[in-house]
Amino acid sequence: MRQDVARNYEEAKKLYEQHGIQVDEILTELERIKISIHCWQGDDVRGFLFRDQELSGGISVTGEYPGAAGTPEQLRADLEKAMSLIPGSHKVNLHAIYADTEESVDLDQLEPKHFQSWVDWAKVQGIGLDFNPTCFSHDKSRDGFTLSHADPAIRQFWIDHCKASRRIGAYFGEQLGQTCVTNIWIPDGYKDIPVDRLAPRQRLKASLDEIFAEEINPDWNLDAVESKLFGLGSEAYVVGSHEFYMGYGIQNNKLICLDAGHFHPTEGIAGKLSSLALFTEGLLLHVSRPMRWDSDHVVIMDDELIEIGRELVRNDLLGVTHIGLDFFDASINRIAAWVIGTRNTIKALLRAKLEPTETLKQAELEGDYTTRLAFMEEFKSYPFGAVWDYYCERMGVPVREEWLSEVKRYEQDVLLKRFGS
Ligand SMILES: C[C@H](O)[C@H](O)[C@@H](O)C(=O)CO
């Protein structure tokens, strides 16, 4: 243990302990929190199944930073490098297009065997896997509709893909001993104002009912549904809106996924957690950063992230919340993107845990809003950074910005040597 890090930690601890905040215990709790790291930051959401398909579905990756992973082996190596710089043991979130197979197989025919290399790898890493059907970047989603498509044959293709995805998720859960969350997001929607908003939603509801009809052990797989307000090309209407999935999820006992970029530009998700928690058995988050639109920028320590951390901690929601990341930036080193976004997410949780929650709640209850405001403001400059540094050192990952030189070295030794970089 580095002496400067240990010394700063001891000083910080004294300050927090004056307020009854048990820092050592908090660090033990922090170790247990898993963040689901999204594989798609590593290759700009291209996947391996259909390398010639353009990214579609109203999402977009911009930037030409060299070194994107081009094979499953490269993507896994990059994830390993990122995870070696992030404290704790986490999960990796896969999309169906990341199947690792020589077979030419379409989405509706996917089986667990097409992901065996991922499972083997996850076992070696000691991590869990999460999963997502890929309802975009495919010939059958070219007109922007999938599970709500008016053509029953196309709809059936996507239903079968989602059914296959749940079985793959269950296989992950069973093999790895960690529940897999399989999250359904579809891009379906209209660019311009529709006449019939109801019929596509009726079809989506019927498709979901068929997808979820098969009973799957909830210890292996949990289903989630992800809403959206608008996308590129679906500005006027999205079938799977927040209201739609909130209703569906509550009625059918599914996790409701809140993506931080899927609401009105100034609308945050933090304030929604306490309401949803009262009516659902669990939540899934896609921690992202919208900038003017659902731009999926790398997560930074901004007000929204701090507030999400606080809501999870203050309301004791960490036990029922699956925290996933969802951003993709190709204008910077992709491993750095993972490291920055994941470290920030964990750091925001630590920061929230280091607040005097009981004191704040008591002050609020007593109507002493002066104390509430004073404490909230003063704690913003308490030395949580010293606690974070100690946590990183204790977990065997680089302290502060020291991780960056590792990433730069990997870029020189590995990323820039990749074909096409
Ligand atoms: C690739 C992801 O599944 C996708 O980003 C989805 O979760 C989403 O947020 C779409 O806007």
Ligand SMILES: [Mn+2]
């Ligand atoms: Mn998302």
